[in-house]
Amino acid sequence: MKAFASDNYSGVHPEVIDALLKANAEHMGSYGNDAITARTKKLFQKFFGEDAEVLFVYNGTGANVVSLSLLTKSFNSIICSDLAHINVDESTAPERLLGCKLVDVPSIHGKITPELVEQKIIRVGDQHHPQPKVISISQTTEYATVYSVDEIKALSVVAKKHNMYLHMDGSRISNAAVSLGKEFRAFTRDAGVDVLSFGGTKNGMMFGEAVVIFNAELAKDAYYLRKQGMQLHSKMRFISAQFECLLSNDLWKRNATHSNAMAKRLEQGLRGIPNVKITQSVDANGVFAILPHGTTEVLQQEMFFYVWNEQTNEVRLMCSFDTKEEEIDRFVAKLKELTR
Protein backbone atom coordinates (compact mmCIF):
# COMPACT_ATOMS: atom_id res chain seq x y z
CA MET A 1 0.00 0.00 0.00
CA LYS A 2 1.22 3.53 -0.81
CA ALA A 3 -0.06 6.71 0.82
CA PHE A 4 -0.17 10.50 0.65
CA ALA A 5 -0.42 10.60 4.45
CA SER A 6 3.11 11.81 5.11
CA ASP A 7 6.56 11.82 3.62
CA ASN A 8 7.56 9.62 6.53
CA TYR A 9 5.14 6.90 5.47
CA SER A 10 7.69 6.15 2.75
CA GLY A 11 10.49 3.68 3.28
CA VAL A 12 14.22 4.22 3.09
CA HIS A 13 16.03 5.02 -0.14
CA PRO A 14 18.00 1.96 -1.36
CA GLU A 15 21.24 3.99 -1.50
CA VAL A 16 20.78 4.83 2.18
CA ILE A 17 20.22 1.15 2.99
CA ASP A 18 23.51 0.36 1.18
CA ALA A 19 25.29 3.04 3.21
CA LEU A 20 23.92 1.53 6.43
CA LEU A 21 25.12 -1.92 5.40
CA LYS A 22 28.59 -0.55 4.67
CA ALA A 23 28.69 1.20 8.05
CA ASN A 24 27.76 -2.13 9.63
CA ALA A 25 30.78 -3.99 8.29
CA GLU A 26 33.24 -3.23 11.08
CA HIS A 27 33.65 -1.96 14.62
CA MET A 28 34.03 1.80 15.00
CA GLY A 29 34.32 4.35 17.76
CA SER A 30 31.06 5.25 19.50
CA TYR A 31 29.27 8.54 20.29
CA GLY A 32 30.56 10.18 17.12
CA ASN A 33 34.21 9.22 17.45
CA ASP A 34 34.27 7.48 14.11
CA ALA A 35 35.53 8.21 10.62
CA ILE A 36 32.08 8.36 9.02
CA THR A 37 30.87 11.03 11.43
CA ALA A 38 34.04 13.05 10.87
CA ARG A 39 33.61 12.86 7.08
CA THR A 40 29.92 13.74 7.27
CA LYS A 41 30.55 16.80 9.41
CA LYS A 42 32.98 17.98 6.76
CA LEU A 43 30.32 17.45 4.12
CA PHE A 44 27.89 19.63 6.07
CA GLN A 45 30.65 22.22 6.42
CA LYS A 46 31.06 22.24 2.64
CA PHE A 47 27.46 23.37 2.42
CA PHE A 48 27.37 25.69 5.43
CA GLY A 49 30.91 26.95 6.01
CA GLU A 50 33.95 25.45 7.71
CA ASP A 51 33.10 26.94 11.08
CA ALA A 52 29.55 25.54 11.22
CA GLU A 53 29.06 23.10 14.10
CA VAL A 54 27.01 19.99 13.32
CA LEU A 55 25.43 17.56 15.77
CA PHE A 56 23.44 14.52 14.74
CA VAL A 57 20.26 13.62 16.61
CA TYR A 58 17.52 11.02 16.35
CA ASN A 59 14.43 12.92 15.29
CA GLY A 60 12.88 16.24 14.35
CA THR A 61 11.43 17.03 17.75
CA GLY A 62 14.85 16.33 19.24
CA ALA A 63 16.56 18.57 16.68
CA ASN A 64 14.17 21.39 17.47
CA VAL A 65 14.44 21.04 21.24
CA VAL A 66 18.25 20.80 21.18
CA SER A 67 18.43 23.77 18.76
CA LEU A 68 16.15 25.89 20.91
CA SER A 69 17.98 24.89 24.08
CA LEU A 70 21.09 26.60 22.69
CA LEU A 71 19.19 29.84 22.27
CA THR A 72 17.07 30.18 25.37
CA LYS A 73 16.90 30.33 29.14
CA SER A 74 13.85 29.03 30.95
CA PHE A 75 12.26 32.49 31.32
CA ASN A 76 12.29 33.17 27.56
CA SER A 77 9.54 32.97 24.98
CA ILE A 78 9.78 31.58 21.45
CA ILE A 79 7.63 33.20 18.79
CA CYS A 80 6.36 30.84 16.10
CA SER A 81 3.42 30.20 13.80
CA ASP A 82 0.18 28.80 15.19
CA LEU A 83 0.74 25.80 12.93
CA ALA A 84 4.39 25.29 13.86
CA HIS A 85 5.40 21.71 14.56
CA ILE A 86 6.96 22.88 17.84
CA ASN A 87 3.61 24.43 18.77
CA VAL A 88 1.12 21.74 17.82
CA ASP A 89 2.91 18.48 17.04
CA GLU A 90 5.55 18.00 19.69
CA SER A 91 3.13 17.58 22.57
CA THR A 92 4.76 19.92 25.06
CA ALA A 93 8.35 18.73 24.58
CA PRO A 94 9.74 22.25 24.02
CA GLU A 95 7.84 23.69 26.99
CA ARG A 96 8.72 20.80 29.29
CA LEU A 97 12.39 20.56 28.39
CA LEU A 98 13.15 24.23 27.88
CA GLY A 99 10.77 25.77 30.38
CA CYS A 100 10.03 28.47 27.80
CA LYS A 101 6.69 29.80 26.67
CA LEU A 102 5.73 29.31 23.04
CA VAL A 103 3.95 32.37 21.71
CA ASP A 104 2.12 31.60 18.52
CA VAL A 105 1.03 34.07 15.88
CA PRO A 106 -1.67 33.43 13.29
CA SER A 107 0.15 32.38 10.16
CA ILE A 108 -0.63 33.33 6.60
CA HIS A 109 -0.33 30.23 4.40
CA GLY A 110 1.87 28.75 7.10
CA LYS A 111 4.21 31.74 7.25
CA ILE A 112 4.78 34.41 9.84
CA THR A 113 5.74 37.97 9.02
CA PRO A 114 7.81 40.69 10.73
CA GLU A 115 4.62 42.65 11.47
CA LEU A 116 2.93 39.68 13.17
CA VAL A 117 6.06 38.86 15.13
CA GLU A 118 6.68 42.43 16.30
CA GLN A 119 3.21 42.53 17.85
CA LYS A 120 4.37 39.81 20.24
CA ILE A 121 7.68 41.39 21.23
CA ILE A 122 6.32 43.16 24.25
CA ARG A 123 7.21 43.93 27.85
CA VAL A 124 10.91 43.42 27.24
CA GLY A 125 12.72 43.95 30.53
CA ASP A 126 9.55 43.36 32.57
CA GLN A 127 10.34 40.71 35.17
CA HIS A 128 6.69 39.56 35.20
CA HIS A 129 6.58 38.66 31.52
CA PRO A 130 8.21 35.93 29.38
CA GLN A 131 11.20 37.50 27.64
CA PRO A 132 11.14 37.02 23.83
CA LYS A 133 14.36 35.41 22.64
CA VAL A 134 13.73 33.32 19.50
CA ILE A 135 11.74 33.54 16.31
CA SER A 136 11.25 30.01 14.97
CA ILE A 137 10.11 29.32 11.41
CA SER A 138 9.55 26.10 9.49
CA GLN A 139 11.06 25.78 6.02
CA THR A 140 9.11 24.31 4.26
CA THR A 141 6.13 25.40 6.35
CA GLU A 142 3.54 23.02 7.72
CA TYR A 143 1.42 24.07 4.71
CA ALA A 144 4.28 23.01 2.41
CA THR A 145 4.81 26.62 1.36
CA VAL A 146 8.31 28.04 1.16
CA TYR A 147 9.69 31.28 2.59
CA SER A 148 11.66 33.34 0.07
CA VAL A 149 15.19 34.46 0.97
CA ASP A 150 13.88 38.01 1.44
CA GLU A 151 11.10 36.87 3.78
CA ILE A 152 13.67 35.07 5.94
CA LYS A 153 16.03 38.05 5.88
CA ALA A 154 13.22 40.33 6.99
CA LEU A 155 12.51 38.09 10.00
CA SER A 156 16.19 38.01 10.82
CA VAL A 157 16.28 41.82 10.83
CA VAL A 158 13.50 41.79 13.43
CA ALA A 159 15.36 39.18 15.49
CA LYS A 160 18.57 41.22 15.47
CA LYS A 161 16.77 44.46 16.21
CA HIS A 162 15.33 42.94 19.39
CA ASN A 163 18.41 40.98 20.42
CA MET A 164 16.69 37.71 19.53
CA TYR A 165 17.73 34.64 17.53
CA LEU A 166 16.27 33.07 14.37
CA HIS A 167 15.75 29.30 14.40
CA MET A 168 14.70 27.30 11.35
CA ASP A 169 12.91 23.96 11.57
CA GLY A 170 14.18 22.46 8.32
CA SER A 171 12.67 19.02 8.55
CA ARG A 172 11.94 19.45 4.81
CA ILE A 173 14.85 21.73 4.01
CA SER A 174 15.81 19.81 0.86
CA ASN A 175 12.35 20.36 -0.60
CA ALA A 176 12.72 24.06 0.17
CA ALA A 177 16.17 24.25 -1.45
CA VAL A 178 14.89 22.62 -4.62
CA SER A 179 11.81 24.83 -4.66
CA LEU A 180 13.89 28.00 -4.29
CA GLY A 181 16.63 26.77 -6.63
CA LYS A 182 19.14 27.96 -4.03
CA GLU A 183 22.05 26.54 -2.07
CA PHE A 184 21.13 25.62 1.52
CA ARG A 185 23.37 28.37 2.79
CA ALA A 186 21.61 31.15 0.88
CA PHE A 187 18.36 30.84 2.81
CA THR A 188 19.79 29.78 6.16
CA ARG A 189 23.12 31.11 7.37
CA ASP A 190 23.39 33.89 4.78
CA ALA A 191 19.81 34.96 5.44
CA GLY A 192 20.45 35.37 9.17
CA VAL A 193 19.41 32.00 10.61
CA ASP A 194 21.37 31.23 13.81
CA VAL A 195 20.54 27.56 14.32
CA LEU A 196 18.99 25.10 11.91
CA SER A 197 17.25 21.74 12.40
CA PHE A 198 18.27 19.90 9.22
CA GLY A 199 15.93 17.08 8.25
CA GLY A 200 16.83 13.71 6.79
CA THR A 201 14.00 11.33 7.64
CA LYS A 202 11.41 12.86 5.32
CA ASN A 203 13.76 12.76 2.37
CA GLY A 204 14.78 9.11 2.21
CA MET A 205 16.62 8.38 5.45
CA MET A 206 15.54 5.79 8.00
CA PHE A 207 16.01 8.19 10.89
CA GLY A 208 18.22 11.07 11.86
CA GLU A 209 18.32 14.84 11.78
CA ALA A 210 21.09 17.35 12.36
CA VAL A 211 21.45 20.51 14.40
CA VAL A 212 23.57 23.01 12.46
CA ILE A 213 24.90 25.99 14.41
CA PHE A 214 26.30 29.11 12.73
CA ASN A 215 27.74 30.85 15.75
CA ALA A 216 30.65 29.46 17.78
CA GLU A 217 29.43 31.07 20.98
CA LEU A 218 26.05 29.33 20.64
CA ALA A 219 27.75 26.01 19.88
CA LYS A 220 29.74 26.03 23.11
CA ASP A 221 27.29 24.00 25.19
CA ALA A 222 25.70 22.03 22.38
CA TYR A 223 27.30 18.66 23.15
CA TYR A 224 26.14 18.74 26.78
CA LEU A 225 22.66 19.87 25.84
CA ARG A 226 22.30 17.11 23.25
CA LYS A 227 23.25 14.51 25.85
CA GLN A 228 20.91 16.03 28.42
CA GLY A 229 18.20 16.01 25.78
CA MET A 230 18.71 12.24 25.29
CA GLN A 231 19.60 12.74 21.62
CA LEU A 232 23.16 11.39 21.70
CA HIS A 233 23.25 8.15 19.72
CA SER A 234 25.97 5.76 20.86
CA LYS A 235 26.22 4.09 17.45
CA MET A 236 26.38 7.53 15.84
CA ARG A 237 27.82 6.19 12.60
CA PHE A 238 24.39 4.88 11.62
CA ILE A 239 22.99 8.43 11.55
CA SER A 240 26.05 10.00 9.95
CA ALA A 241 26.35 7.27 7.30
CA GLN A 242 22.80 8.06 6.18
CA PHE A 243 23.57 11.78 5.98
CA GLU A 244 26.82 11.11 4.15
CA CYS A 245 24.82 9.21 1.58
CA LEU A 246 22.08 11.86 1.38
CA LEU A 247 24.54 14.71 0.88
CA SER A 248 26.72 12.82 -1.61
CA ASN A 249 25.90 12.32 -5.29
CA ASP A 250 23.07 14.82 -4.90
CA LEU A 251 20.74 12.24 -3.36
CA TRP A 252 19.08 14.96 -1.27
CA LYS A 253 18.39 16.92 -4.44
CA ARG A 254 17.27 13.97 -6.54
CA ASN A 255 14.80 12.88 -3.86
CA ALA A 256 13.41 16.35 -3.18
CA THR A 257 13.19 17.20 -6.89
CA HIS A 258 11.13 14.07 -7.40
CA SER A 259 8.77 14.58 -4.46
CA ASN A 260 8.24 18.25 -5.38
CA ALA A 261 7.53 17.28 -9.01
CA MET A 262 5.01 14.66 -7.88
CA ALA A 263 3.16 17.30 -5.84
CA LYS A 264 3.03 19.55 -8.93
CA ARG A 265 1.65 16.70 -11.01
CA LEU A 266 -0.98 16.05 -8.37
CA GLU A 267 -1.88 19.73 -8.23
CA GLN A 268 -2.28 19.89 -11.99
CA GLY A 269 -4.47 16.80 -12.00
CA LEU A 270 -6.67 18.11 -9.21
CA ARG A 271 -7.05 21.54 -10.79
CA GLY A 272 -8.85 19.90 -13.70
CA ILE A 273 -11.63 18.55 -11.46
CA PRO A 274 -14.71 20.67 -10.69
CA ASN A 275 -15.34 21.49 -7.03
CA VAL A 276 -11.81 20.74 -5.95
CA LYS A 277 -10.15 23.78 -4.41
CA ILE A 278 -6.38 23.94 -4.00
CA THR A 279 -5.94 26.00 -0.84
CA GLN A 280 -2.20 26.67 -0.68
CA SER A 281 0.50 27.49 -3.16
CA VAL A 282 2.16 24.19 -4.07
CA ASP A 283 5.77 25.22 -3.47
CA ALA A 284 7.22 21.88 -2.40
CA ASN A 285 6.06 18.30 -1.84
CA GLY A 286 2.60 18.78 -0.39
CA VAL A 287 -0.81 19.64 -1.82
CA PHE A 288 -3.60 21.02 0.36
CA ALA A 289 -7.07 20.86 -1.14
CA ILE A 290 -10.74 20.92 -0.29
CA LEU A 291 -12.34 17.86 -1.83
CA PRO A 292 -15.94 17.51 -2.93
CA HIS A 293 -18.27 16.20 -0.27
CA GLY A 294 -18.36 12.44 0.13
CA THR A 295 -15.16 11.67 -1.78
CA THR A 296 -12.63 11.64 1.05
CA GLU A 297 -13.38 8.25 2.59
CA VAL A 298 -13.46 6.47 -0.78
CA LEU A 299 -10.17 8.06 -1.85
CA GLN A 300 -8.56 7.22 1.48
CA GLN A 301 -9.10 3.53 0.61
CA GLU A 302 -7.12 4.08 -2.59
CA MET A 303 -4.24 6.07 -1.13
CA PHE A 304 -4.49 6.95 2.54
CA PHE A 305 -4.18 10.63 3.57
CA TYR A 306 -5.18 12.80 6.50
CA VAL A 307 -7.93 15.38 6.75
CA TRP A 308 -6.13 18.56 7.82
CA ASN A 309 -9.20 20.60 8.72
CA GLU A 310 -12.36 18.71 9.57
CA GLN A 311 -14.54 21.82 9.39
CA THR A 312 -13.61 22.70 5.82
CA ASN A 313 -12.68 19.17 4.66
CA GLU A 314 -9.27 20.45 3.64
CA VAL A 315 -6.93 17.51 3.17
CA ARG A 316 -3.15 17.20 3.12
CA LEU A 317 -1.54 15.13 0.38
CA MET A 318 2.19 14.63 0.83
CA CYS A 319 4.46 13.21 -1.84
CA SER A 320 7.66 11.29 -1.18
CA PHE A 321 10.87 10.41 -2.97
CA ASP A 322 9.22 7.15 -4.04
CA THR A 323 5.77 8.43 -5.07
CA LYS A 324 5.06 7.21 -8.60
CA GLU A 325 3.44 9.09 -11.47
CA GLU A 326 0.99 6.20 -11.94
CA GLU A 327 -0.12 6.54 -8.32
CA ILE A 328 -0.88 10.22 -8.81
CA ASP A 329 -2.71 9.56 -12.06
CA ARG A 330 -4.76 6.73 -10.55
CA PHE A 331 -5.76 8.97 -7.62
CA VAL A 332 -6.79 11.81 -9.92
CA ALA A 333 -8.73 9.41 -12.17
CA LYS A 334 -10.55 7.97 -9.16
CA LEU A 335 -11.56 11.43 -7.96
CA LYS A 336 -12.75 12.32 -11.47
CA GLU A 337 -14.83 9.18 -11.52
CA LEU A 338 -16.33 9.97 -8.12
CA THR A 339 -17.29 13.50 -9.14
CA ARG A 340 -18.72 12.61 -12.53
Ligand SMILES: Cc1ncc(COP(=O)(O)O)c(C=O)c1O
Ligand atom coordinates in the same frame (compact mmCIF):
# COMPACT_ATOMS: atom_id res chain seq x y z
C1 LIG B 1 7.66 20.84 10.39
C2 LIG B 1 8.14 19.59 11.06
N1 LIG B 1 9.16 19.66 11.93
C3 LIG B 1 9.66 18.55 12.52
C4 LIG B 1 9.14 17.30 12.24
C5 LIG B 1 9.83 16.08 12.81
O1 LIG B 1 9.22 15.49 13.85
P1 LIG B 1 9.59 14.08 14.46
O2 LIG B 1 10.76 13.50 13.72
O3 LIG B 1 9.93 14.36 15.87
O4 LIG B 1 8.35 13.29 14.31
C6 LIG B 1 8.05 17.18 11.39
C7 LIG B 1 7.42 15.86 11.16
O5 LIG B 1 6.26 15.72 10.90
C8 LIG B 1 7.54 18.35 10.76
O6 LIG B 1 6.51 18.28 9.91
